[in-house]
Amino acid sequence: MIRFDQVSVTYDGAPAPALADVTLDIPEGELVLLVGPSGVGKSTLLGCVSGLVPHFTGGTLSGSVTVAGRDTRTHRPRDLADLVGTVGQDPAAHFVTDTVEDELAYGMESLGLPPDTMRRRVEETLDLLGLADLRDRPIASLSGGQQQRVAIGSVLTPHPQVLVLDEPTSALDPAAAEEVLAVLQRLVHDLGTTVLMAEHRLERVVQYADQVVLLPGPGEPPVVGAPADVMAVSPVAPPVVSLGKLAGWSPLPLSVRDARRKSAGLRDRLGALPRPADAAARTTGSTIAETRSLSVHRGRTEALRQVTLTLSPGETIALMGRNGAGKSTLLRTLVGMHEPAAGSVTLSGTAKPHKTKPAALLRHAGLVPQDPRDLLYADSVAAECTAADHDAKASPGTCRALVADLLPGVPDDVHPRDLSEGQRLALALAVILTASPPLLLLDEPTRGLDYAAKSRLTAILRDLAARGHAIVLATHDVELAAELAHRVVILAEGEVVADGPTAEVVVSSPAFAPQVAKILNPLPWLTVPQVARALDEAA
Incomplete structure (x- = not known):
């Protein structure tokens, strides 16, 4: 569905390429997670798929990016609008209307879909993302997380074949994030939608990914593979993986459920140790x-x-x-x-x-x-x-x-x-x-x-x-x-x-x-560093 063939991107005035010699194939109907440290080019890679790079951002793109056979060098973002839906890190930058319902309908209007189809899809999306109570609200009056859900909904209503999402759960509360991820899974599993997502909060999403693409650093080739294999070598990993590395579990767990199944020995060791001291503020008794x-x-x-x-x-x-x-x-x-x-x-x-x-x-x-x-x-x-x-x-x-x-x-x-x-x-x-x-x-x-x-x-x-x-x-x-x-x-x-x-x-x-509290429940440890300190002190 998406193919990168020796792609490099260099922005005007930049001392080094943002992406260098990336070759990558993303098959149809998979949820692919893009990970890596800040500033390694994740947003640039996503922009190549939608055509925003280089048509909107400027710079020089060498090599080729094709989406369902369309070359993004010769197809501008508007030529890919029926195929690719994009939500960037700043959802407010995408809004073109004033109210929630109008925003959900705008993309379909641009594609000339029939009014009855538009109405049905708006209602479906309002229900999917828990936005029904906000349908008439001005977008400017919404919280950041509510705006993020509206932005995601606005690209879902045209039913694109490819969804490109940059930090889609970053402003969402845990329950709303789970709802959005459930919707994405349904699109992948039931409709064959291809989802390419960059996300730093890996504890929320890594267990849902079919593949993980790791950008290790500027100019380094991507590492592609099964989530557990890539997490084993990734410089960024969620707490459940870090706890698995600390405990020596193999294969590494990606979800709380998988980790609990492996944690009996670790819980027995920690259960015999003194509970961690609760963090106490060094207050002076005064009020700020x-x-x-x-x-x-x-x-x-x-x-x-x-x-x-x-x-x-x-x-x-x-x-x-x-x-x-x-x-x-x-x-x-x-x-x-x-x-x-x-x-x-x-x-x-x-x-x-x-x-x-x-x-x-x-x-x-x-x-x-x-x-x-x-x-x-x-x-x-x-x-x-x-x-x-x-x-x-x-x-x-x-x-x-x-x-x-x-x-x-x-x-x-x-x-x-x-x-x-x-x-x-x-x-x-x-x-x-x-x-x-x-x-x-x-x-x-x-x-x-x-x-x-x-x-x-x-x-x-x-x-x-x-x-x-x-x-x-x-x-x-x-x-x-x-x-x-x-x-x-x-x-x-x-x-x-x-x-x-x-x-x-x-x-x-x-x-x-x-995650650590869920894995070790009912023990009182909350974080991987707490567990590491307890094990070191007991050694």
């Missing part, structure tokens, strides 16, 4: 931020209802809940972007965020939004870092050092728009961290980050918490919460429904439990 009976309205919707929280120095809180639960609204309210309809928000005991000027607010709280481009306006990484140092009155080079720690190898002269999603996030994080605000708010901070970059981010945030910063992460990444958070707060319909120590809250919820 506080909400009291906070309610916030967004239009006619009550986005937050009677939220009371206290955030202390040195504390890391994971804010979790399904898409649309109010997580982003709470973060934005803490930095003054929404005015309370009732209740109050205070920072550092006195500051009212919605009444505080932005320059002064930066000394109290900093927010990294879901879309890092909202913070980036300069024409190079170096210029962004220089501006961040100036705005924060920090020593020259402070921001650049943070970028290097979080995501090494990013050149000074590259434009932020030419960075991958993960690289842009690293830059935005560095811009905010340069001011070192007492309260650091991050909205889906691991979206687009591979496991190595996430590990570096975790180390930076843990160090900031140790130095007294309060950190709030709005996240669907249960592995990040298990690794980093002292507390987990779960929102539902704008209300706090759970607030407590991480080990208690996540283990009690199947939706938010990390």
Whole structure:
């Protein structure tokens, strides 16, 4: 169905090819997972399939890419629209209408499908993706995860033969991600659709893949094979695989179910060891931020209802809940972007965020939004870092050092728009961290980050918490919460429904439990590093 024949892609001004001499065959009716570290060319490879590379992105493509016999060098994206459906890392960039239902219908209208066919497919897709209650909602009013589901639905309705998806579950809560993956499996198994997907959250998807394509590094040839075989040599792997490597299991498990079948011996060893110490925040007893009976309205919707929280120095809180639960609204309210309809928000005991000027607010709280481009306006990484140092009155080079720690190898002269999603996030994080605000708010901070970059981010945030910063992460990444958070707060319909120590809250919820906790249940270990430390100490 898809064939790459000695394909290389070099962007204008780039010192090296983004892809080099890639030869690859993807058969019809398979779900193929594309993996690799950030910045190795995964998005470029996906863009070659849809024709966006090079017709939209520019640059030079050598070799050939054919999809169902059509050569993408001579067929522009519009010539492939009936064949290939694409959802990129930024779903908002794809929207061309204002409401959910119109967006789902737009692609079919462009192809001239009959109205009765369009109506039927819209209804089917609304039900498949759990969007029926949102059909008349303006797209701009949706959460990031809801927008992601709409973007996926908009490419499903024309019934393409090939689906190209870049990080399709990155902004989805665990339940919504499972629903989307179930839909993709149905398309592959029942309709013979070919799905090519890049995803960093391998714990969600690797067990569903028929094949895995690993891009090990820039200029290196891809490694293609069965998921377990490729995961054995991959530099990026989900916790279930990492635990299998630690325990010496062969073949490596790809799912929680497979791992539990192999885990009896490991559970016996761990059951005889002292339980891991619960992570405790080094708080001083003071308060950095506080909400009291906070309610916030967004239009006619009550986005937050009677939220009371206290955030202390040195504390890391994971804010979790399904898409649309109010997580982003709470973060934005803490930095003054929404005015309370009732209740109050205070920072550092006195500051009212919605009444505080932005320059002064930066000394109290900093927010990294879901879309890092909202913070980036300069024409190079170096210029962004220089501006961040100036705005924060920090020593020259402070921001650049943070970028290097979080995501090494990013050149000074590259434009932020030419960075991958993960690289842009690293830059935005560095811009905010340069001011070192007492309260650091991050909205889906691991979206687009591979496991190595996430590990570096975790180390930076843990160090900031140790130095007294309060950190709030709005996240669907249960592995990040298990690794980093002292507390987990779960929102539902704008209300706090759970607030407590991480080990208690996540283990009690199947939706938010990390893979290791599910595998070793009822033992109290949550992460692979915890298990490794316990085994090392017992040796």
